[in-house]
Amino acid sequence: MASAPDIPDPLPTRTDVLIVGAGPAGLTLAAGLGQLGVDHVLIDRSSTVRPGSKAAAVQPRTLEYLERIGVSARLVQAGDQGRGFRLHDCEDTLLTATYEGLDTPYPYVLLISQQTTEEHLARRLGELGGAVHRGHTFLGMTPDFPGVTATVAGPDGVLRAVWARYVVGCDGVHSAVRTAAGIGFPGQAHEQLFAIADVWLGPGTDAVPKEDTTFFLSPAGMLLVSPLAGGQHRIVGRASGPAAPTADEVELMLADRGPRTGDIRVKEVVTASTYRVQERVAERFREGPVFLVGDAAHTHSPAGGQGMNAGIQDAGNLAWKLHAVLSGQAPCELLDSYHRERHPIAAGLVAFTSQFAKLANVRDPLAGGLRNRVLAAAGAVPGFADWITAKLSQLDLGYSQEPDRGTPRVGGRVPPRLVPSAGLSWTLALPGGEVPEPPTEHGVLAVRHVPGLGTPLLVRPDGFLAARGVPAASAAVLDRLSQYLPLNPTR
Numbered sequence: 001m002a003s004a005p006d007i008p009d010p011l012p013t014r015t016d017v018l019i020v021g022a023g024p025a026g027l028t029l030a031a032g033l034g035q036l037g038v039d040h041v042l043i044d045r046s047s048t049v050r051p052g053s054k055a056a057a058v059q060p061r062t063l064e065y066l067e068r069i070g071v072s073a074r075l076v077q078a079g080d081q082g083r084g085f086r087l088h089d090c091e092d093t094l095l096t097a098t099y100e101g102l103d104t105p106y107p108y109v110l111l112i113s114q115q116t117t118e119e120h121l122a123r124r125l126g127e128l129g130g131a132v133h134r135g136h137t138f139l140g141m142t143p144d145f146p147g148v149t150a151t152v153a154g155p156d157g158v159l160r161a162v163w164a165r166y167v168v169g170c171d172g173v174h175s176a177v178r179t180a181a182g183i184g185f186p187g188q189a190h191e192q193l194f195a196i197a198d199v200w201l202g203p204g205t206d207a208v209p210k211e212d213t214t215f216f217l218s219p220a221g222m223l224l225v226s227p228l229a230g231g232q233h234r235i236v237g238r239a240s241g242p243a244a245p246t247a248d249e250v251e252l253m254l255a256d257r258g259p260r261t262g263d264i265r266v267k268e269v270v271t272a273s274t275y276r277v278q279e280r281v282a283e284r285f286r287e288g289p290v291f292l293v294g295d296a297a298h299t300h301s302p303a304g305g306q307g308m309n310a311g312i313q314d315a316g317n318l319a320w321k322l323h324a325v326l327s328g329q330a331p332c333e334l335l336d337s338y339h340r341e342r343h344p345i346a347a348g349l350v351a352f353t354s355q356f357a358k359l360a361n362v363r364d365p366l367a368g369g370l371r372n373r374v375l376a377a378a379g380a381v382p383g384f385a386d387w388i389t390a391k392l393s394q395l396d397l398g399y400s401q402e403p404d405r406g407t408p409r410v411g412g413r414v415p416p417r418l419v420p421s422a423g424l425s426w427t428l429a430l431p432g433g434e435v436p437e438p439p440t441e442h443g444v445l446a447v448r449h450v451p452g453l454g455t456p457l458l459v460r461p462d463g464f465l466a467a468r469g470v471p472a473a474s475a476a477v478l479d480r481l482s483q484y485l486p487l488n489p490t491r
Contacts, residue, residue: 011133011152011160015041016326018150018164020138020177022046024055024114025294025311026170027121027132031069032319034128035424038326041162042125043136043152049122051271054114056226056234057082057213057305060099061394061413063106064463065316068421070127072106074120079112080229085392086214087379089372090260094217095379097389103415104395109213112229114308140180141167147289166322168291170311173278175296181287187280187299187350192361195239197250197272198232204264208233213305215360216258219368222360223257232270236302238361244272277301279354281346285339291318298346301353309394310349313462314342320424320461329444330485337486341399352391398464399486408457408465411486419459422446427459428470428477445474458484 017033019026022044030042058066058075066072084098099108122132135155141148147165154160169177178185201208208214213226224236237253239245245253247266254264282297294311318338324330362368378384390396400411408414419429425446432449458466458477466484470477477484 011043011136011154011162012041013161014163015039016165017041017322018162018167019043019170020150020167021170021172021175021294021296022049022118022122022132022134023170023172023294023311024117024121024308025315026168027118027125028066028069028312029168029170029293029315029319030130030132031071031121031125031128032315032424033322034125034130035069036319036323038319038323040130041133041164042130043133043138045135045137047135047155049115049118051115055117055302055305055308056111056113056228057309058110058112058117059305059309059392059394060102060104060106060108061397062309062312063110064104064416064421065313067105067416068316068423068461068463069124071120071124074123075110075112075117076106078116078120078229079110080227081108081211082111082213082227083211084109084213084389086209086212087375088214088216088259090216090218090258092372092376094372094375095385095388096212097385097392099389099393101386102389102393102395103417104393105416109305109393111213111227116229117308138171138176138180140176141290143288164289165326166289166291168293168318169296170293170315172295173280173299175292177290178282178292178296181290181292183287183290183292184283185280186283187278189276189278189280193239193242193274193276195235195237195245195249195253195272195274197235197245198228198270199235199247199250199266200231200268200270201233202265202267205233207259207264217360217362217368217372218257219363219365220256221363222357223253225254225258239274242274244274245269246272277357279350281343281350285314285343285346286335291335291338293318297342298350300350301357305392306349306353306394310346313345313394313397316462317342323424324485330482331487333487334485341486345397410465410467412465414457414459414463414465416463418453419448419450419457421463422448422459424461426461426466426477426481427457428474429453429457429459430472431456443478445478447474 017040019042033040063072087095137153139151141150150162169175216223221238226234250266278299293314398412400409428447429450431453456470458470460466
């Protein structure tokens with residue numbers, strides 16, 4: 001697959017935005033900035049896209065944003081569509097969270113390897129004229145008002161200086177940018193190791209659900225079994241030791257913790273490793289001209305497939321704000337809203353996945369039996385499964401601070417079926433007739449006429465509602481745009 005081309009040395013010596021780390025979050029940010037025409041440089045210490053699945057689930061809300069930068073259709077074509085998640089006690093289904101009824105163009109969890117996701121993001125970045133400077137390592141930075149000067153080691157070992165108005169750390173849990181900015185990363189790293197293996201299953205595969213990611217709960221520990229694109233399966237559970245699990249050890253995990261019917265065999269282990277779950281949230285997502293995105297800002301249990309998706313949405317929140325400030329459309333104070341909006345989301349995800357993991361890993365048989373009865377009872381309560389589905393799909397996440405006065409609320413997600421995506425433009429949605437009219441463009445503002453809409457809506461470039469009841473004239477909206485920015489923390 002074609003991807004963003006390599007860039008020969010030397011690096012540019014100046015840029016508006018230096019992005020450190022070309023994982024999903026960094027590539028998404030770079031593609032968004034490229035689409036908006038923002039000068040940026042993206043570096044990564046790895047010489048290639050890292051192989052393997054790693055994060056293997058793309059949630060509906062993430063696909064909604066990636067549609068805005070022209071990537072979702074390609075990912076959907078390359079991946080498999082999962083119906084949702086299940087909790088099992090061996091053979092008994094305790095709870096089912098299905099995505100099929102969600103109000104989204106993507107009513108499924110997309111099963112696709114992180115490697116493939118990164119390749120498509122890199123390809124889109126290349127189409128937008130951007131690229132990844134690979135083999136370049138961020139070493140540190142010094143203040144250089146109004147930005148910073150970063151020191152970068154090239155693949156030849158030569159040190160280079162890059163001045164940037166803003167630096168964005170997308171460089172993972174052990175972020176060098178976060179360390180250089182002096183931002184704390186409080187939390188905990190659990191002692192228990194987990195094993196992860198992507199495998200080809202042989203005889204007995206029929207005992208494994210084919211369209212759902214399934215959590216098996218047993219006294220021997222939790223086991224996650226998820227289909228992957230192309231027919232492979234991902235197996236995750238407590239590890240017996242620090243070494244990557246073998247085929248025999250994966251089979252033992254399936255026998256001890258998985259479905260009781262069928263003798264499931266592993267034909268081949270494609271990739272395998274062990275990892276230790278960390279639950280941490282950075283103290284600040286912004287420190288002057290420095291920002292943290294993705295795992296550099298927050299890390300938590302992989303239960304529920306939330307981490308990569310949260311990082312991509314971090315990037316979506318930040319991209320349009322950087323553009324608005326750098327282009328003079330908005331004051332610098334707008335950038336403070338990145339921390340204010342995304343930090344609570346990250347803290348909530350850490351709390352949610354932590355509780356989920358603790359619940360799933362109950363080892364005492366009596367406590368486990370009680371847990372299973374409670375889950376089964378909760379699953380039978382109308383609306384509970386829908387709540388879980390909205391949480392996992394991340395369609396319930398937003399920045400609203402106003403009372404519930406109807407849907408959507410200011411700061412809340414605007415469903416694309418209500419107001420179709422207009423790329424990374426602001427969208428003025430106006431009440432229209434029975435037949436939608438073609439959208440019109442007014443610089444940074446797209447106007448859409450929506451049949452059945454009760455009042456004019458102004459939608460942010462990341463798909464959240466900025467205001468309702470705005471003027472119907474695009475010129476008036478543009479003149480008052482600063483009124484609709486998330487500048488006031490009490491809004």
